[in-house]
Amino acid sequence: MKIFVCIKQVPDTETKIKISPDQTGIDTAGIKWVMNPYDEYAVEEAIKLRDANAGSQVWVLSVGPKARVVESLRTALAMGSDEAIVINGEGLDNFATAKALAEVIKAEGGAKVIFTGKLAIDDNASSVSQMMAEFLNVPHTTVVSKFAFTPENVTVERDIEGGAKEVVQMMTPAVVAANKGLNMPRYASLPGIMKAKKKTIKEIEFASLNIPATDIKVKYSGMTLPAEKPAVKMLSGDSSAQASELVKLLRDEAKVL
Amino acid sequence: MGKVLVFTEQANGKLKRSSMELLQAAAKSGNTVVAVSFGSHAGDVTTAIGNNGANEVHVVKDAGLDAYNPESYAANLVGIINKVQPSIILASASSTGKDLFPRVAARLNTGVASDCVQLTISGDNVTAVKPMYSGKAFATVNFENSPIKIVLMRANQLPVEAADTSKTATVTEHAAATVDLKTLIKEIVKGTSEKLDLTEANVIVSGGRGLKEAANFKILNDLADVLGATVGASRAVVDAGWVGHGMQVGQTGKTVAPSLYIAVGISGAIQHLAGMSGSKVIVAINNDANAPIFQKATYGIVGDALEIVPKLTEEFKKALHH
Numbered sequence: 001m002k003i004f005v006c007i008k009q010v011p012d013t014e015t016k017i018k019i020s021p022d023q024t025g026i027d028t029a030g031i032k033w034v035m036n037p038y039d040e041y042a043v044e045e046a047i048k049l050r051d052a053n054a055g056s057q058v059w060v061l062s063v064g065p066k067a068r069v070v071e072s073l074r075t076a077l078a079m080g081s082d083e084a085i086v087i088n089g090e091g092l093d094n095f096a097t098a099k100a101l102a103e104v105i106k107a108e109g110g111a112k113v114i115f116t117g118k119l120a121i122d123d124n125a126s127s128v129s130q131m132m133a134e135f136l137n138v139p140h141t142t143v144v145s146k147f148a149f150t151p152e153n154v155t156v157e158r159d160i161e162g163g164a165k166e167v168v169q170m171m172t173p174a175v176v177a178a179n180k181g182l183n184m185p186r187y188a189s190l191p192g193i194m195k196a197k198k199k200t201i202k203e204i205e206f207a208s209l210n211i212p213a214t215d216i217k218v219k220y221s222g223m224t225l226p227a228e229k230p231a232v233k234m235l236s237g238d239s240s241a242q243a244s245e246l247v248k249l250l251r252d253e254a255k256v257l
Numbered sequence: 258m259g260k261v262l263v264f265t266e267q268a269n270g271k272l273k274r275s276s277m278e279l280l281q282a283a284a285k286s287g288n289t290v291v292a293v294s295f296g297s298h299a300g301d302v303t304t305a306i307g308n309n310g311a312n313e314v315h316v317v318k319d320a321g322l323d324a325y326n327p328e329s330y331a332a333n334l335v336g337i338i339n340k341v342q343p344s345i346i347l348a349s350a351s352s353t354g355k356d357l358f359p360r361v362a363a364r365l366n367t368g369v370a371s372d373c374v375q376l377t378i379s380g381d382n383v384t385a386v387k388p389m390y391s392g393k394a395f396a397t398v399n400f401e402n403s404p405i406k407i408v409l410m411r412a413n414q415l416p417v418e419a420a421d422t423s424k425t426a427t428v429t430e431h432a433a434a435t436v437d438l439k440t441l442i443k444e445i446v447k448g449t450s451e452k453l454d455l456t457e458a459n460v461i462v463s464g465g466r467g468l469k470e471a472a473n474f475k476i477l478n479d480l481a482d483v484l485g486a487t488v489g490a491s492r493a494v495v496d497a498g499w500v501g502h503g504m505q506v507g508q509t510g511k512t513v514a515p516s517l518y519i520a521v522g523i524s525g526a527i528q529h530l531a532g533m534s535g536s537k538v539i540v541a542i543n544n545d546a547n548a549p550i551f552q553k554a555t556y557g558i559v560g561d562a563l564e565i566v567p568k569l570t571e572e573f574k575k576a577l578h579h
Contacts, residue, residue, distance in 0.1 A: 127359030134363035163448030217368025222397040243568040
């Protein structure tokens with residue numbers, strides 16, 4: 001069976017964000033790009049599922065500027081994915097991205113299970129996997145921390161508020177968006193890295209997918225950095241004095257009690 | 258003026274605060290406010306929905322909608338949206354809102370702005386501000402090619418005034434839509450905590466490596482009990498297995514925005530600072546005076562968390578019970 005994983009390349013979590021002059025994005029100079037951390041759980045789960053089901057293949061798919069996005073695809077190949085496709089496109093929103101992913105998955109003959117991360121840590125939107133599921137007309141579950149498979153259906157655990165969990169059963173094909181806790185993503189091995197370097201990554205131009213410009217639904221502007229915080233007020237004295245001083249300040253000055 | 262549709266949520270038969278925020282913001286915009294409520298207890302909150310500013314409320318009192326299912330919720334909601342024809346939809350960026358509305362948006366061929374912290378409604382137009390990079394930056398979301406503009410607001414971002422009991426909403430009941438479900442909710446496993454989720458909490462007490470061992474989270478729980486706070490954690494202690502990952506605050510955990518955030522024994526990695534930077538007042542307690550957490554804090558205490566936290570708990574007890 002075919003298993004798809006959709007990944008996104010994002011700035012490393014260590015990145016100090018600087019805003020671009022037109023305020024529609026960030027200054028990308030000097031940024032280290034990595035696979036979105038939640039997508040690593042998606043790749044790992046796909047590989048485990050493949051290994052447990054003989055004759056299966058993991059296809060990894062990403063949308064973005066081809067020149068850099070291929071690096072994250074190579075990481076997924078080095079972890080053990082079988083095939084990789086890049087959809088070369090820029091300036092797309094979640095709606096157009098989801099449509100492009102769905103179109104390519106359909107064109108490649110569909111998949112039994114499609115994994116994604118629960119959100120990308122750049123725009124924090126958590127919407128591509130649900131939209132893609134809708135365009136593919138298949139069920140989805142997001143924020144998944146446990147996964148089990150039979151050929152007819154998948155059973156997953158979804159993390160909801162207050163530490164509660166839902167046990168959800170979906171008919172396949174299905175979209176599963178991974179949360180932290182699902183597994184421990186493997187590191188790429190040296191032979192894996194060598195093998196990944198030699199693989200051909202299939203390239204598809206976004207423009208060739210005939211997705212209309214009106215499928216871009218949201219645009220960002222006026223991007224700013226958070227307001228600077230005033231300097232910290234350090235408390236003094238022994239621990240008892242500090243404790244009573246803090247409670248007084250929270251009540252009388254900050255007025256949060 | 259057009260219509261603003263507000264998707265409401267309830268907890269234990271009571272309208273959630275996040276839904277009151279949305280209803281009141283919609284009412285202030287001068288548009289007609291149409292609310293939606295699902296489940297066998299949908300009728301329990303219609304009075305509260307009216308008191309908070311809705312003109313109409315559409316309810317589907319079906320036990321099949323008691324537990325959230327993306328397919329049945331999407332089908333029922335899209336049915337009502339097609340009847341009501343709103344120009345704006347507001348919902349909470351809760352686990353239900355974030356899961357459901359991208360699917361609804363795809364069905365309606367429209368855009369969605371998720372996890373927003375500011376909202377401006379002007380006639381049929383809406384703009385929203387949302388955190389990017391887990392709070393390292395903020396962006397304005399502008400809708401294009403969107404017949405209906407869907408905004409998912411994070412909890413505790415909009416003011417809530419006292420409800421006006423003289424205001425009422427007309428109630429319209431709908432039969433549940435028939436849906437061929439491919440998704441089945443088999444079971445809901447209750448969480449260990451009855452406290453508000455980190456993303457909704459008004460007060461958060463968070464612990465890191467400075468607590469030295471997992472058992473010492475007890476002093477944080479004691480402090481949280483006195484404050485009515487939710488307990489969070491740094492990535493380091495989640496990865497060490499001291500607490501579950503649902504408690505992690507940061508760029509690969511939850512982004513939070515409480516009124517008060519007390520960081521105990523957390524040095525403040527850039528990813529953690531990003532996740533908590535939306536907090537109004539930040540207290541940092543750490544034995545290293547040079548820890549980066551102090552650069553973001555409002556009040557700082559240098560010292561041993563194990564000694565200070567129990568004393569703080571006693572002080573809060575005195576202050577809050579007098």
